[in-house]
Amino acid sequence: MNKSDELDDTGRRNFLVKVTSVVGGVGVAATCVPFVASMNPSSDVLAKAETEVDLSDITPGAMRTVAWQGKPVFILRRTPDQIKSSSASNGGSDPEPDNKRVQHPEWLVVVGVCTHMGCVPNKEEPGWTCHCHGSQYDDSGRVIRGPAPKNLEVPPYRFVTENKIIIGKA
Amino acid sequence: MPNRIIKWIDQRFPLTSFVKHELTGYPTPRNLSYWWNFGFLAGFVLMLQVATGIFLAMHYKADVALSFDSIQHIMRDVNYGWLLRYMHSTGASAFFFVIFVHMARTLYYGSYRAPRELLWWTGQGLLLLLMATAFMGYLLPWGQMSFWGATVITNLFQATPFYGEQVVIWLRGDYTVGDATLSRFFALHYLFPFIIIGAVIVHLVALHSVKSSNPSGIDLAAKDNIPFHPYFTIKDLYGLGLFLMVYCVFVFFMPNSLIEPANNIPANPMQTPNHIVPEWYFLPFYAILRSVPNMVGGVVAMGLSVMMFAFMPFLDRSRIPGGAHYRPIYRLQFYLFMLDMLVLGYVGYVPPTSQTMLIGQIATLCYFASFFLVPFISKVEERWLIKRGLPPQLMALMESESAGIAKRKLKPQRRKGDMA
Numbered sequence: 001m002n003k004s005d006e007l008d009d010t011g012r013r014n015f016l017v018k019v020t021s022v023v024g025g026v027g028v029a030a031t032c033v034p035f036v037a038s039m040n041p042s043s044d045v046l047a048k049a050e051t052e053v054d055l056s057d058i059t060p061g062a063m064r065t066v067a068w069q070g071k072p073v074f075i076l077r078r079t080p081d082q083i084k085s086s087s088a089s090n091g092g093s094d095p096e097p098d099n100k101r102v103q104h105p106e107w108l109v110v111v112g113v114c115t116h117m118g119c120v121p122n123k124e125e126p127g128w129t130c131h132c133h134g135s136q137y138d139d140s141g142r143v144i145r146g147p148a149p150k151n152l153e154v155p156p157y158r159f160v161t162e163n164k165i166i167i168g169k170a
Numbered sequence: 171m172p173n174r175i176i177k178w179i180d181q182r183f184p185l186t187s188f189v190k191h192e193l194t195g196y197p198t199p200r201n202l203s204y205w206w207n208f209g210f211l212a213g214f215v216l217m218l219q220v221a222t223g224i225f226l227a228m229h230y231k232a233d234v235a236l237s238f239d240s241i242q243h244i245m246r247d248v249n250y251g252w253l254l255r256y257m258h259s260t261g262a263s264a265f266f267f268v269i270f271v272h273m274a275r276t277l278y279y280g281s282y283r284a285p286r287e288l289l290w291w292t293g294q295g296l297l298l299l300l301m302a303t304a305f306m307g308y309l310l311p312w313g314q315m316s317f318w319g320a321t322v323i324t325n326l327f328q329a330t331p332f333y334g335e336q337v338v339i340w341l342r343g344d345y346t347v348g349d350a351t352l353s354r355f356f357a358l359h360y361l362f363p364f365i366i367i368g369a370v371i372v373h374l375v376a377l378h379s380v381k382s383s384n385p386s387g388i389d390l391a392a393k394d395n396i397p398f399h400p401y402f403t404i405k406d407l408y409g410l411g412l413f414l415m416v417y418c419v420f421v422f423f424m425p426n427s428l429i430e431p432a433n434n435i436p437a438n439p440m441q442t443p444n445h446i447v448p449e450w451y452f453l454p455f456y457a458i459l460r461s462v463p464n465m466v467g468g469v470v471a472m473g474l475s476v477m478m479f480a481f482m483p484f485l486d487r488s489r490i491p492g493g494a495h496y497r498p499i500y501r502l503q504f505y506l507f508m509l510d511m512l513v514l515g516y517v518g519y520v521p522p523t524s525q526t527m528l529i530g531q532i533a534t535l536c537y538f539a540s541f542f543l544v545p546f547i548s549k550v551e552e553r554w555l556i557k558r559g560l561p562p563q564l565m566a567l568m569e570s571e572s573a574g575i576a577k578r579k580l581k582p583q584r585r586k587g588d589m590a
Contacts, residue, residue, distance in 0.1 A: 045345070116465055130442075131446070132318070147462075147468060148465070149466075
């Protein structure tokens with residue numbers, strides 16, 4: 001008689017219990033995948049990726065808010081003074097030179113979502129103030145005070161003509 | 171005839187013995203004060219919320235284009251829709267009020283101490299479930315406060331290491347709080363109460379295993395327990411009557427006092443209201459979030475501030491029974507903690523200025539200090555109270571309690587010795 005055929009062979013039983021548990025566990029984990037994945041953005045949400053904006057009617061110093069992927073995007077036509085003060089510093093807690101954040105110094109394009117908790121900051125000269133938790137941003141969208149950890153995000157965009165941009169594609 | 175039916179059931183299902191054991195004959199300390207009413211009241215409000223919620227769901231539409239208007243439809247067109255909605259919205263505040271009193275009583279009388287740690291921790295789990303349910307329900311009217319509250323809270327998960335961004339998008343099902351978020355919050359807001367009911371059953375099983383604590387902090391002898399029915403059914407019902415008076419004043423005379431006016435503006439993802447505040451029951455925790463200048467630190471501090479209660483069985487080192495009732499320093503600490511909660515609530519409500527920020531930071535420090543100092547203070551206080559002199563019966567009781575704990579700690583070692 002083979003040793004593994006003995007009735008009190010606990011080694012064989014323990015091995016089978018372990019293997020069955022592992023296979024069962026993998027099965028449960030694999031079954032969770034479609035359920036978890038179903039909560040990610042659906043195709044129609046993913047489709048609203050690009051927004052085209054005509055800039056011709058924005059006067060110097062004025063700001064326009066447009067929707068991109070459901071999020072507000074601030075487009076600020078900066079005056080020479082604003083450009084000068086923005087390029088004079090590197091911002092606050094997340095230092096970044098102004099010329100890295102703009103394609104044309106006159107036009108600042110940033111996602112208008114506070115990097116702290118996702119509120120929309122208000123335009124309060126100079127820069128923006130988020131009233132949820134008091135973060136402040138300068139005219140380059142860089143955080144200069146408050147709990148926000150990062151500067152306002154610069155979305156991918158490009159100038160199609162001198163007065164028209166497409167947000168969502170660099 | 172009814173007797174024969176009950177007999178028929180009893181042969182197949184332990185109906186009579188269950189009711190006798192867990193309800194009518196359930197031994198209850200005879201010295202329970204009205205502070206022990208609030209567990210029952212919480213159960214009552216839970217049933218109220220489930221009942222009104224199910225009927226509201228028959229008229230509500232979870233769709234960004236329809237939900238705000240469907241609330242107006244409930245308020246104006248549905249028969250007694252206004253009543254169902256005001257009962258539900260007031261019920262949410264009532265639920266938190268009752269639970270906060272229930273928790274304060276546990277802290278005051280030291281009811282979390284051995285052997286009731288698991289009872290306390292299941293309660294802590296229920297608090298988290300309650301908070302999650304209330305938060306998701308608040309999005310459903312799709313007003314400005316709903317939208318921005320949900321935006322801020324889902325954004326907290328940005329603090330998740332490495333996958334912060336993906337986790338937030340996954341939670342919302344969109345890049346912003348949108349239609350996908352609203353539908354899933356509605357689905358989960360309907361599901362969670364039933365998980366809560368399950369957790370309440372676990373809470374009650376734990377309670378019926380260790381029995382109620384009482385103001386003396388001493389487990390009473392059998393002769394000092396009286397049956398739950400009729401003594402405490404009537405006491406709970408009297409408390410319920412008082413509670414319902416206050417509840418009805420809010421439902422019928424000031425139903426909007428607990429709803430932020432800004433929530434009567436439909437959600438606008440392009441414009442944050444100048445001053446966003448959470449519901450009153452989240453204000454102290456929200457103030458802690460705002461007080462920490464670092465984002466991840468703030469989220470961790472807020473999460474910890476809710477979870478701190480669970481550590482109380484470990485933090486409280488005093489063997490003096492009865493909690494604050496017999497411990498003057500702990501009592502002072504308890505009232506200072508309540509005061510600190512009020513200060514935090516105020517700081518959470520007002521717009522952030524440098525002055526309120528400073529007050530909030532000091533209050534946050536006090537909040538955590540009042541937990542972390544408990545081990546030292548309770549030890550010193552115990553020594554002082556023993557030195558000052560305790561009744562001999564109490565000393566004997568503490569001796570036997572600590573002997574019991576020592577015996578429990580020895581047990582596993584003895585077993586190990588037996589095997590060798």
